Amino acid sequence: MTSNLYGNPHSASRPSKLAGHRVDAIREKALRFFNADPQDWDLVFTANASASMKLVIECMRDAASTTNTPLWVGHHKDAHTSLVGMRELAKTHRCFDNDSQVEKWIESGGRGGPRSRELGLFAYPGQSNMTGRRLPLSWSGRIRRQLHRCEIYTLLDAAALASTGHIDLSDESTAPDFVALSFYKIFGYPDLGALIVRKKSSHILESRRYFGGGTVDMVVAVGDTWHAKKEGALHNRLEDGTVPFHNIFALDHAINVHKRLYGPEPMKFISRHSGKLAKKVYSSLSSLRHANGLPIAIIYKDSAAVYGNSVLQGATIAFNFRRADGSTIGYEEVEKLADEHNIYVRSGSLCNPGGVATYLSWNPSEMRAAYANGHRCSHPVQTMAGKATGVVRVSLGGMSTARDVQTFLDFVKQYYVNDDAGIPLPIQYQAAREEPSPKSTETTLSSVPEQASALSSNQELAKASAPQAHVFERQKSVKKPSINTSPKVLKRSSLVYPPSPPQSPELSSDEMPQYLRHMAPPPGTHLSSANSIGRSKRTIIRNSVAGLLRRT
Numbered sequence: 431m432t433s434n435l436y437g438n439p440h441s442a443s444r445p446s447k448l449a450g451h452r453v454d455a456i457r458e459k460a461l462r463f464f465n466a467d468p469q470d471w472d473l474v475f476t477a478n479a480s481a482s483m484k485l486v487i488e489c490m491r492d493a494a495s496t497t498n499t500p501l502w503v504g505h506h507k508d509a510h511t512s513l514v515g516m517r518e519l520a521k522t523h524r525c526f527d528n529d530s531q532v533e534k535w536i537e538s539g540g541r542g543g544p545r546s547r548e549l550g551l552f553a554y555p556g557q558s559n560m561t562g563r564r565l566p567l568s569w570s571g572r573i574r575r576q577l578h579r580c581e582i583y584t585l586l587d588a589a590a591l592a593s594t595g596h597i598d599l600s601d602e603s604t605a606p607d608f609v610a611l612s613f614y615k616i617f618g619y620p621d622l623g624a625l626i627v628r629k630k631s632s633h634i635l636e637s638r639r640y641f642g643g644g645t646v647d648m649v650v651a652v653g654d655t656w657h658a659k660k661e662g663a664l665h666n667r668l669e670d671g672t673v674p675f676h677n678i679f680a681l682d683h684a685i686n687v688h689k690r691l692y693g694p695e696p697m698k699f700i701s702r703h704s705g706k707l708a709k710k711v712y713s714s715l716s717s718l719r720h721a722n723g724l725p726i727a728i729i730y731k732d733s734a735a736v737y738g739n740s741v742l743q744g745a746t747i748a749f750n751f752r753r754a755d756g757s758t759i760g761y762e763e764v765e766k767l768a769d770e771h772n773i774y775v776r777s778g779s780l781c782n783p784g785g786v787a788t789y790l791s792w793n794p795s796e797m798r799a800a801y802a803n804g805h806r807c808s809h810p811v812q813t814m815a816g817k818a819t820g821v822v823r824v825s826l827g828g829m830s831t832a833r834d835v836q837t838f839l840d841f842v843k844q845y846y847v848n849d850d851a852g853i854p855l856p857i858q859y860q861a862a863r864e865e866p867s868p869k870s871t872e873t874t875l876s877s878v879p880e881q882a883s884a885l886s887s888n889q890e891l892a893k894a895s896a897p898q899a900h901v902f903e904r905q906k907s908v909k910k911p912s913i914n915t916s917p918k919v920l921k922r923s924s925l926v927y928p929p930s931p932p933q934s935p936e937l938s939s940d941e942m943p944q945y946l947r948h949m950a951p952p953p954g955t956h957l958s959s960a961n962s963i964g965r966s967k968r969t970i971i972r973n974s975v976a977g978l979l980r981r982t
């Protein structure tokens with residue numbers, strides 16, 4: 431950017447042509463990052479993963495209305511809000527409550543899905559953005575092979591999976607028809623999304639009615655209404671207006687830097703590395719107990735997921751802490767206290783309505799009652815009638831280190847483990863004490879006693895949402911610092927603070943790329959100070975850590 435002049439790629443000037451060629455080359459490079467052969471796949475640049483999903487459903491709605499065919503949308507309950515919203519454009523929809531419902535549906539040849547003469551879309555996340563569990567990638571291929579009742583497509587929401595998972599689209603016959611993702615979640619920068627489209631399925635996106643500057647070759651606007659869409663590759667007809675070409679150039683650098691940092695197969699390295707760290711967090715949190723024996727963390731984990739197995743589980747841990755008396759500590763309090771220690775976790779309902787409903791045991795009427803009583807995703811009431819309305823989530827990535835993990839665990843021990851043995855174990859947990867097992871710290875649905883309590887009325891919820899005892903009050907009886915809390919130490923060792931060379935004892939020397947050792951940021955570097963692509967590659971490297979700070 432300092433040595434070239436780039437123009438809007440739609441124009442014919444040399445700077446514009448230069449930009450256009452570069453955009454095309456980077457499009458291909460991005461496809462190859464996912465082992466997607468450009469012969470078989472196209473990539474449409476979008477604003478983010480949500481925009482990619484919205485584009486698919488809008489195209490399919492238009493295709494359905496053009497042929498007067500009812501549109502059906504099916505989604506898995508672990509879906510992110512942006513995926514669930516697709517249902518609103520469909521005539522009928524189904525939420526699959528668990529994997530076995532999906533399996534049965536596929537095995538039955540599609541019974542319980544779209545009927546013949548309907549148009550269908552089955553969409554699901556590759557990884558839950560709440561628990562980090564990874565869903566079967568085989569579903570798309572099996573749906574293509576086994577469901578012949580109607581025309582049906584599959585969409586993989588890879589937004590969470592792509593951040594630490596290796597996505598391989600080399601076999602297009604078994605791959606999803608559409609893959610939605612966000613590049614900043616992989617590289618930290620740039621803020622750019624993509625819809626990757628299997629060319630054999632692209633015709634269904636061609637019926638989109640809207641056009642904008644850049645996606646048409648001719649428009650008659652006065653005296654008649656006629657237009658001709660652009661020809662050539664699909665992306666020519668779907669990328670309205672000016673593509674964010676500067677961001678696309680940044681993607682080129684991001685891919686290069688990623689390879690320099692993590693080696694020739696960066697996502698495989700990141701998957702292995704972050705998976706090991708997540709396993710450590712998970713096993714440590716599972717085993718932490720108050721002095722009275724009560725596990726401190728309720729960890730929300732799919733029963734089939736196994737930390738350390740990258741097919742089944744990503745580098746994310748969702749949990750709530752509880753006090754020695756069994757009461758739940760508000761997730762926002764945990765996030766706030768962690769933040770004060772430069773440890774950045776995410777808390778809340780995480781835009782995952784199905785996950786919150788199932789793991790935290792909220793039925794639809796309770797959720798409506800909670801809303802009526804003032805609970806909002808953006809302004810949450812953290813617990814109602816003893817039940818948490820959200821979780822704390824730790825996400826690890828390529829830049830996370832074993833030291834980061836240790837800092838977090840020390841923080842947890844310092845503030846959340848109560849070593850006062852005089853506090854009796856709450857009665858409802860006594861069975862768990864007699865038979866201690868790691869499972870006693872996990873929950874899928876109603877395995878946690880306080881979560882089993884159903885809320886029957888709005889009044890009950892209103893009462894229940896009275897302010898809870900603040901965690902700091904409880905800390906009076908909690909043991910005191912065992913970690914070095916000096917700002918200097920904390921700043922350098924936080925979970926997601928810009929890269930320090932990995933100190934992971936779990937990485938063998940051949941696994942640890944040499945170049946990481948040179949990447950320690952200057953003291954005092956802060957994420958917000960490194961937000962321009964106009965700066966050095968090193969800036970991008972620093973930015974890539976922001977991929978760990980997923981906000982939605």
Ligand SMILES: Cc1ncc(COP(=O)(O)O)c(C=O)c1O
Nearest residue numbers: 478479480510559589590612982
């Ligand atoms: C699984 C999943 N889907 C969709 C999204 C939304 O992505 P974006 O913010 O890029 O639109 C997220 C965000 O983190 C996510 O984790």
